[in-house]
Amino acid sequence: MTVLDEMRDYPGARKGEPHKSFEEVWAQPPGLKVLSSVSHRVVGKRFIATGFIFFLIAGFLALLVRTQLIVPGNTFLDAETYNQVFTMHGSLMMFLFAIPILEGFAVYLIPLMLGARDLIFPRLGQFGYYCYLLGGIIVLSSFIFDAAPAGGWFMYTPLSTSEYTPGLSADFWLIGITFAEIASVTAAVELIAAILCARAPGMSLTKMPVFAWYILITAFMIAIGFPPLIMGSILLETQRLLGLPFFDPALGGDPLLWQHLFWLFGHPEVYIIFLPAAGMVSTILPTFVGKPLFGYGFVVAAVVSMGFISFGLWAHHMFATGLPILSLSLFSAASTMVAVPTGIQIFAWIATLAQGRPRLTVPMLFVLGFLFIFVLGGLTGVMLASVPFNWQAHDSYFVVAHLHYVLIGGMVFPLFGAFYYWAPHFTGRMMSETLGKWVFWLMFIGFNVTFFTMHLTGLRGMPRRISTYPEGIGWDRLNLISTLGSYVLAAGVLLFIVDFLRHRRSGPPAGRNPWGAGTLEWLYPTVTPGFNFHAIPPVTSREPLWDQPELNDREAPTVEGILNVMTDGRRETVGCDPVTGEPIQILRLPHPTWIPMFSAVMVAILFGATLASAYWLCAVGAVGALLGFALWGWEPSDSGVTRFAGLGHRLPVNAIDRRSHMHVGLIGTLLILFALFGSVVFGGLFLWNTQPEFADATARPVQLWAALTGAGGLLVALFAVAARNAAMASRFAGAAGLGVLTAAFAAATAWGFWLTLLPVDPWGTALGAVLWAMSGFVAALLGTVVFWALFNVARKLASAVQPGQAMADFQLAGFAKGTGLMTIAAAGLLLACALGGVG
């Protein structure tokens, strides 16, 4: 399905702000209106700043923990507060600092490195940011209500069920974190589409800067890895609110199901945090060596392999849960195999270092600190991969030491290096080399004093998560040293803040390309203008600033490239073929708007009201959010026209094509939805497998309705495809009629799930509850199809659609195909249960 082969030009061009100049169209909205900005530079910096604030809060909590443990028998914090503090420390660091701040860097850097003027879904970026901010505020506000979560950052059942954690503390965690995760998955879709569809002319996949590869793989991992936790959290929250017995062993549930879903997310999470940071290292290190990264292809292959491996290894977090012993040995061996792709990257870095004389700048110091600490963390990881040792060290401070070596070494040190490296890009000024060296050495020494000592504390048997310990069993002095080390580490972070605030006023101006880097973000003298590129230059090298003299021998604004004219007063960037990087379309980008923020606030009301059990307010939030999404999507279409783009190209605007950004974004979204669906199906198969007697006790779904529901799924997809075909042939009346039929069949199919499951009692057995959850999920997607199809019909009835503008129908057809597939799969499983496969 493509229009690129027969490029037609309809007269439906939409003017933006034709009276404005190029600079004015891209200008930042003034005053408070800046909150409506959709620019990736603004949103990225907000992600980074907010993430850093959460880092400081979580770091402060860590200091409280260390202060409590400084002497035996300390009464600084009581046990309950202590539990809250360490739980919030872990949760904030993992969910509200590490992932969002790295995504912030990616959101900021990716368009600059790849030659785009913005990310291609800027409003999604703004929406994601506000979801993250509001979700974070919900989680933090638990302190105000004295209901901070206290069950550990992994919220293990049954401790986190309402029986053992009454009150709202676990709900704050489940609802707030899930809400903030929406930001992570939307950013993932945005980054996938941006990396694949908006690169400089000629930048093929294999000519991308290696950082883009790291981010691309990470984004795919987020899209697949976060859904198990999101689905798990939804199930657990439903159990807490409605009493459905997903994790209740008395009714055929299984607490281990939570652990599987959690670690199915939790293990990839480690790599999701590590890979972007490793991508920073792979970007910073070649700059200071002055040579390209050694073994680019092997590094890319190692990153892809790590992405795959990370999803297969979650069981090694569960060595102590009674898995069969023979499989444990295999996992043990496999866990050590992760060292292979990690080793490939480390050797590539060492080989790059060996190619030249590295300049020992502050970013480079942090990179070297990273190598040192991360290798040590990797070695203790290999130790923990051995089952007998793991059983000994399980839940001791040895594990705490290991995970901080991996996470602080693997992520925080590269991140601080990245701050020093890209600060000139943010502010136009250089941070201090002298203060920077102090920051590095304070952090490096403080870190090692704190956490190296913890290995010994752990080997001497001190368990995690205890609020105090008796005197004289060999832990006193080690804990004292750890605590003092943590203060030194904190002093380093504090000095960094001082340096950062100072350099914004008095740092020396950076000029053009201050580090002599090879990647495109340094093309302009800092600060780069808000549109990133006047014209987007063709790229023929992985280090264009090193290898393409035409980029350096003139002023940046006069560098030749594509899209050097603005025809319709609109923000635009060039869209490329995902593989070859050849320009195939012009992407029209949105101007500043409040709608995504409005939608995010409405979703926040929906989530917050659930927490407060104010269900009428939930309804207000839900309706408001739907309204927001409808307003968001209602804008006139840009498709159906062609424009000269310079460099001899005439390109369609927002092409309706499989290679287009919209289609890639849809695939990314479907990937997330399939992962959610897969997670709940996995839950069902898991319970059916481990609790066979409760499977027998579950009533059978209705065969006939199950079969009809599956057929309904097929019809929904077929009607949506027919509506698309009609719309693409500009037969809008026919498309509207088919749209109504799509909506009607989607609604009927959702009703079919209800009829199929009527005999099954969701409160009776956990398997019954999972069947309802699976069907409810698919029914919600069918509800989306109804909403979307009616929305498309309404646009046609309101004559808001002109010939050539079939993007919405094209996208709905893709979504309906995915939904149809899930409907058929779900109905098939229900039919299998109905036919006796349950027992």
Place this chain on the structure above:
Amino acid sequence: MEYVPFCGTPPAPVELLTRWTFDPALLLGLAAFLVVGLWTAHRRGRFLVGWGLTVLLFVSPLCALSMALFSARVGQHLLLTLVVAPLIASSVPLPRLTPLVTAAFFAALFWVWHAPAPYAGTLASDLTYWSMHLSLFISSVLFWRSLGADRPFESFLAAAFTAAQMTAYSVLLVLSPEPWHAWHELTTAPYGMSALGDQALAGGLMWVVGGLLFVGTIGLAVARYANRQTPVGS
């Protein structure tokens, strides 16, 4: 007369190494495979490695061992679908289908054939036994053949889906509290394993060794793709 499965009755450990399968129809089929393959292959060396492995999988005592141990049977299927299949797919000219279709087809066959009833069927009739192996083999060859650098995204999604479904199946095997296949309940004891332990080992093999074979193959393919184009000026 009672039916003897294609690879014979479950062997005792002492007689295992004498249990080669020299079935005339099998040898004839393998010979025909060799002739056709050598005739058409554009990479003969690679084809020969794949063919040689196929011979080992069905003629060597592994075939007999798979009658006793489910884990051996799973190992046989892993080598067939994750090692032999990509070797054959990349050495013989074959039609190329859409990656997501071949991945779905392979997944459906894999789950159906390893469910209790169809699995028991393969031990009750030669025809069913060969339907299983031929359909698994052909679908996996078509799957690997459909992947390629010219369609990187479909290939990536299909590979990810296949990795996920095989992992899910193996997780269920590892965690199951009961043996799935009645046939193996009495055959594993001579090898010092309970049927449940054998089954968990099968799941572990599939999860870990299968996963690593899969990742290794994908990793090599990506390395070749990313190294293929040397950039200007470096």
